[in-house]
Amino acid sequence: xxxxxxxxxxxxxxxxxxxxxxxxxxxxxxxxxxxxxTDHGALNDIPAWSRINGHEVLATxxxxxGEVSITVRVGDSDx
Amino acid sequence: xxxxxxxxxxxxxSRQRKALSLISGGLDSMLATRVIMDQGIHVEGVxxxxxxxxxxxxxxxxxxxxxxxxxxxxxxVAETLxxxxxIVDVIDEYKDVVINPKHGYGxxxxxxxxxxxxxxxxxxxxxxxxxxxxxxxxxVVGQRPMSQRRDTMPVVxxxxxxxxxxxxxxxxxxxPETLPEREGWVDREKLFDFSGRGRKPxxxxxxxxxxxxxxxxxxxxxFLTDEAYSHKLADLWTARGERRYELDDIMLLKVGRHLRPxxxxxxxxxxxxxxxxxxxxxxxQFTHIRTLSxxxxxxxxxxxxxxxxxxxxxxIAARFSKGRDAEQVEVEITPKxxxxxxxxxxxxxxxxxxxxxxx
Numbered sequence: 055x056x057x058x059x060x061x062x063x064x065x066x067x068x069x070x071x072x073x074x075x076x077x078x079x080x081x082x083x084x085x086x087x088x089x090x091x092t093d094h095g096a097l098n099d100i101p102a103w104s105r106i107n108g109h110e111v112l113a114t115x116x117x118x119x120g121e122v123s124i125t126v127r128v129g130d131s132d133x
Numbered sequence: 134x135x136x137x138x139x140x141x142x143x144x145x146x147s148r149q150r151k152a153l154s155l156i157s158g159g160l161d162s163m164l165a166t167r168v169i170m171d172q173g174i175h176v177e178g179v180x181x182x183x184x185x186x187x188x189x190x191x192x193x194x195x196x197x198x199x200x201x202x203x204x205x206x207x208x209x210v211a212e213t214l215x216x217x218x219x220i221v222d223v224i225d226e227y228k229d230v231v232i233n234p235k236h237g238y239g240x241x242x243x244x245x246x247x248x249x250x251x252x253x254x255x256x257x258x259x260x261x262x263x264x265x266x267x268x269x270x271x272x273v274v275g276q277r278p279m280s281q282r283r284d285t286m287p288v289v290x291x292x293x294x295x296x297x298x299x300x301x302x303x304x305x306x307x308x309p310e311t312l313p314e315r316e317g318w319v320d321r322e323k324l325f326d327f328s329g330r331g332r333k334p335x336x337x338x339x340x341x342x343x344x345x346x347x348x349x350x351x352x353x354x355x356f357l358t359d360e361a362y363s364h365k366l367a368d369l370w371t372a373r374g375e376r377r378y379e380l381d382d383i384m385l386l387k388v389g390r391h392l393r394p395x396x397x398x399x400x401x402x403x404x405x406x407x408x409x410x411x412x413x414x415x416x417x418q419f420t421h422i423r424t425l426s427x428x429x430x431x432x433x434x435x436x437x438x439x440x441x442x443x444x445x446x447x448x449i450a451a452r453f454s455k456g457r458d459a460e461q462v463e464v465e466i467t468p469k470x471x472x473x474x475x476x477x478x479x480x481x482x483x484x485x486x487x488x489x490x491x492x
Contacts, residue, residue, distance in 0.1 A: 064414045066384065067205055068180075068182050068186075068205055068207075068208075068220050069182070069222070071205070071208070071220055072182060072220050072221075072222045075219075075220060095204075095205070098204050098205070099204070099205045099208055102204070102205065102208040102209065102212055103208055103218070103220075105212060106208065106211050106212050106216070106217055106218055107217055107218075120410070
């Protein structure tokens with residue numbers, strides 16, 4: 055199990071979702087990734103994307119400077 | 134939403150058929166998807182991000198809108214239906230659709246027919262790569278003046294290369310049979326014959342499915358259908374002397390006031406704190422001006438301004454600050470590659486700002 059950080063700052067949705075989606079596609083089940091965003095819409099969109107695709111949101115955080123982060127644990131692939 | 138028994142349950146020797154649905158986030162594609170799911174087809178969604186999708190960008194930027202709940206409608210539709218959604222970045226490939234639309238533009242810079250052909254072609258590529266059987270869309274004959282007409286719907290099927298793998302469940306009975314219907318993967322009798330711009334059949338079908346909450350009908354989902362946005366894009370191309378754009382260009386067209394006082398430069402002026410914060414992220418790429426003696430917006434200068442132009446820009450920046458009625462406003466001017474300097478300038482009187490400057 056590995057942990058990663060992903061920079062999606064200054065991107066507007068759905069780009070943070072697309073970046074997360076494409077990065078998660080390279081990870082293994084159980085890996086975790088914390089995605090950093092400045093578009094607060096990501097607080098809704100990345101969890102929604104995670105639920106749809108069988109991943110788990112472990113935490114969402116509001117950080118200094120208006121940033122937010124969403125930590126996702128990669129689910130089992132069913133493809 | 135639990136669907137009925139699947140096709141493979143009913144026909145144990147048959148392969149589970151799979152469809153890819155173009156999900157816009159609006160009601161029609163949601164209903165089309167649900168209709169096909171109810172026939173036991175495994176459906177996944179795809180949403181193509183062109184850079185022009187409205188999808189809450191203004192909302193995300195403007196501070197006053199921040200506290201209102203916001204959702205990505207395509208994700209919401211997928212979650213409501215219980216299907217996977219693949220969001221695909223087509224920003225670069227889409228440029229050719231916007232710049233060179235074979236079938237031309239609609240009322241504004243909207244290349245709707247080329248756009249639909251492009252998206253169905255991308256969907257066709259996707260189903261071949263992922264071993265899916267056919268494509269569905271929420272299109273309705275006669276609903277849109279350009280891309281959803283009786284004579285243009287076959288164009289989409291043909292030019293996308295999808296041909297009879299493209300099924301439009303909401304109006305299929307008005308159209309020739311497609312492969313999924315001929316093969317009996319779906320029952321044509323359970324598809325629909327909607328036509329025209331009316332929304333009543335869709336609303337009724339939504340009610341039948343228990344869908345009460347849905348986004349407003351699409352069409353307003355693309356900035357290219359917006360007159361003001363299209364005007365700004367046309368101005369960008371005229372000023373540059375060529376028809377091209379980068380993602381940053383088209384994002385910036387969504388933000389702030391755009392004024393072009395001279396052919397060789399324009400100003401992008403933040404209208405409120407959220408927009409100023411967004412523009413801050415671009416200041417290293419542009420000569421920019423902020424007011425020091427009075428609160429005011431961040432102003433980016435796009436183009437190749439001369440010294441006189443920068444003075445004019447500074448006076449306009451002062452005009453949009455709280456010091457608009459002061460004799461002098463102190464401004465800080467930071468060239469794209471250079472040191473910031475301070476100047477005192479008189480705000481430009483409103484009578485010297487012709488309406489034609491506003492894009």
